[in-house]
Amino acid sequence: MGKGFSVLRADQERIVLIIAAVLFLAAAIFLPGFLEPSNLIAIIRSISVLGILAAGMAIVIIGRGIDLSAVAVMAMSVAWYLQMLGTRSPDWMALLYAVAAVLAIGLINGFLVAYADVPAIFVTLASGSFVFGFVRSQLINQDAIAVPPEHWIERLGRLRIEGIPSEVFIFFGITCIAFIFLRYTKWGRYVYYAGDNPVTARNSGIPVRPMLVLRYIISALTAFIAGLLTASSLLSINTRVVNSTLLYDIILVVVIGGIGLSGGKGSMRNVIVGALLIGIMLNVMTILDIPNIYQNLIKSTILLIAIIIDGLMNPRDEQTAQQGDI
Amino acid sequence: MPVRDLLLRCRYNLIPEHLIGEVLTKRWTDNAIPFLALVITIVGFGTAIPGFFQLQSLSDSTRQLGEFSIVVTGLTIVMLGGGIDLSVGSIFALSAFAAVSAFFIFEQPTWIALLAALIVGGAFGAFNGFLVGYAGLRAFLTTLVTFIIGRAIYDILVVNYAAKIQLSMMSSDVWDFIGDGTVFGLAISVLAAIMLALVAHIMLSRSRPGWHILAVGGSRRSAHNAGIRVRRAVFATYVISGLCCGIAGFLLACRLSGTGPGTGLNLEIMALTAAVVGGNSLGGGRGSIMKGIMGAVIVLVTTNGLIRLGYGTGTNQMVLGLMLAAAVILDIRWLKNRHKVLNELYVAPIHHRMGETQSAEPQADSPYALNDRLSQATPIGLGDLEGPEDVILDHDDHLYCGTRHGEIIRFFAPDYRRSEVFAHTGGFPLGLAFDRAGNLISCVGAMGLYSIAPDGIVTKLTAETSRSLTSVVDDARLRDPNDCDVAPDGRIFFTDSTKRYDAHDWALDSIEGRPTGRLLCYHPATEKTETLLDRYRYANGVCIAHDGQSLFFAESWACRVHRYWFDGPKVGTVECVIKDMPGYPDNINRASDGTYWMAWLGMRTPSFDLSLRHPGMRKRMTRRLPQDDWLFPNINTGGVVKFDENGRVIETLGDLAGAAHPMVTSMREHKGELFIGGILNNRIGRYVIPGANQRWTGLRSYWGEDR
Structure with missing residues (x-):
């Protein structure tokens, strides 16, 4: 059973990789301008932010959770940081405040999931709504906040190494760290155990609850980094992104990559594969000049199909599924 | 105070x-x-x-x-x-x-x-x-x-x-x-x-x-x-x-x-x-x-x-x-x-100071002094029975008792070796009484008052009384109907021991000490149930007095016996006839010489009496300790007490070693013998009463010579 299953999973990853390759080849042949270096860089660049967000989300999902507040944290923390820069605070102080707020949100999310036993989906839905509403109504005064000229975020956005934008390196750096964390550290392995069967993990002495809190803090921090990178490439942060479909793109990357929503399975490789496919797909749709609203329909349909396949391949385990686990 | x-x-x-x-x-x-x-x-x-x-x-x-x-x-x-x-x-x-x-x-x-x-x-x-x-x-x-x-x-x-x-x-x-x-x-x-x-x-x-x-x-x-x-x-x-x-x-x-x-x-x-x-x-x-x-x-x-x-x-x-x-x-x-x-919150103990009592120790100079006479009782159904709370005998000397399994067992006279399941009630049958027509009336624990016809057909008489306006818990439901007796005109008087706990939580009721026991009356003519008396600490045994106008009932956790007049010149009045006993009273039944037998389900202990004066301690105990470690009334030593109409205690029988009858919840005199039951016991005891009337039976005492 275990062996057959792992073959199946490898197959899914391979299929996704093959589809991505086929899509890439088809686009290279049929779409003029697709193979231009600037377009390829644009693809990798667009993947980077999505991939960083997906890496944070993947760690949470492997531990059998979900973080619906990721986009709100990403946009609102950076927006507040930039707003503080515009007013009076020194840079390091503003950064400190923003990081502290991000940590606090991750901590609250994790605490409520771990210690109050509230389903992750509700906690993060509520906290996402709260974070957006609170920052938008209390801390900032317009939808989009621009990066001040000559600020380090702007310089980061301009930075190129061998012509490749810096966020690509940051994306690979983060996935490497996450890969090593999940694969080679004790705490990383615990994430899998807790995601596979939380009760057994707890009974065998793994600190399941503190680990849960840690995962939501990691997710919030990666969201903050992704927000900084977004601001660095767009030179502003638009808080309306919270109401966009970005959140579902993240889940799409994770699920398409082959990380089951029931937890305990998957690795950073899946994230990279998923991000590649989605990145190529989004790029192709943009080159084909498909309007945004149709793109949303296509993406959401693909996500639905992915979730259906995920549901059929990883059916819920009635023995470990809890009452009220919806 | x-x-x-x-x-x-x-x-x-x-x-x-x-x-x-x-x-x-x-x-x-x-x-x-x-x-x-x-x-x-x-x-x-x-x-x-x-x-x-x-x-x-x-x-x-x-x-x-x-x-x-x-x-x-x-x-x-x-x-x-x-x-x-x-x-x-x-x-x-x-x-x-x-x-x-x-x-x-x-x-x-x-x-x-x-x-x-x-x-x-x-x-x-x-x-x-x-x-x-x-x-x-x-x-x-x-x-x-x-x-x-x-x-x-x-x-x-x-x-x-x-x-x-x-x-x-x-x-x-x-x-x-x-x-x-x-x-x-x-x-x-x-x-x-x-x-x-x-x-x-x-x-x-x-x-x-x-x-x-x-x-x-x-x-x-x-x-x-x-x-x-x-x-x-x-x-x-x-x-x-x-x-x-x-x-x-x-x-x-x-x-x-x-x-x-x-x-x-x-x-x-x-x-x-x-x-x-x-x-x-x-x-x-x-x-x-x-x-x-x-x-x-x-x-x-x-x-x-x-x-x-x-x-x-x-x-x-x-x-x-x-x-x-x-x-x-x-x-x-x-x-x-x-x-x-x-x-955590439900148990809310109150303060209660128990009165000074006379000693029940063997050789003590008091009518309560325990002896070892119950240990001589010969067992019936030893090992086969579980929990005969009450026992009763019919005109043919057959012996009936309830069991933990919800059955009423009939042992056949004269040697009581053979037995059959007389009826299945579904709940734990506690108090038993025969009415004039020969129906067996039983208080079935946590269910209500039931009547079992001579052919074994079970009918529910009542499971509720009127709801009082001030009570928050539903006090219409009978939670712990305990003992019953039938008046000459057919009215059935019975007790409901507590309004706040189910029958199996009796220990919690004793720890809390709130008086919520009731005396109720079922009118067979109108099929109505009314509440006669309220606010007693675990109302228990009931027995119609020999005069046919009054009844005795036991208040277990207060160690008292009361007399209530339901007919005659003193109708509606209630008097406390025995107080501050050293034991917790259970069922009461008539004796052949015009007096009454009363069971003690356990003996008072200085430690529990002391704890009754420390409600805070009892509250903490129920919240912090596992149930096994709770202090509650001693039920390892009981006895049988004989008292007369004025509440004078005549004699006390006991089992000092506790091997045969540690806890006594009922006893029934029949043709010169005393049949002894206990709710946690594995037998019915048969004790020969020296000098008792050999012809006297409870049924004749209640309903006369004719069947």
């Missing part, structure tokens, strides 16, 4: 602490918090915004409320079935669009527009239902994704057809009337919401499909095992939710005569917050339509109020997020800990 006792009594006896636990046992306390929130919201915004609740200002928001309540009703049904539907906003918008386009683009009559909205809503709901119910996907993520799909389709439609709708010249009186007409001063949408809520409530609480939905939500696996078609029930909830959104969308279409990009935006988090704030549990099984409506009012009043107060963009989402989080946390914590909280 010492000052310390006085202070303790003020603290523990006067403050009605037990009411907290009793209120918490009520299911309606679940509604209290949302209801309080509703009142606070309405009062708060009503005072903060002058004129907020005047009809004029309400008209548009009431219509909105009507539509919103319909959506919440649908979502509530899904949640009761254990699912969740986040796509309500999209379904709502799509249905509204369907209605608008049917009316304005295709120029169809209003009813076709309604039909279009319903079809779109129902089909979308069926799609959700198929994925979640039949394909077994996770409800939250699946409906989240169908929500995005629906939204994307809606955006595409609006972009392409909004202009066409605006240019249409179509109009209809029906359409406009539904949009802004009123019936009896109520907007159509509010009427629709009320009617839908009523139908949904009746369906959920009074019909088979509704029960199935609740059962599936309560426990999916059990519902499946009970033969309920779980998948179909889940499917149905999503279809209902889709149809509700369809109706609401149609009403919105009539009100606004158009749809825009903002239609139904954020509706899912609003509806979800409303359903949860109203007190519906995530994961299903607990909740009601009414809770959903309460939540809908709270959420809509809050969001509209915040807009009226002029708070900026985002405030609503902040407040919704806070409300949702607070409600979910409260719900989860409450569900998880309700039982624990109840256990």
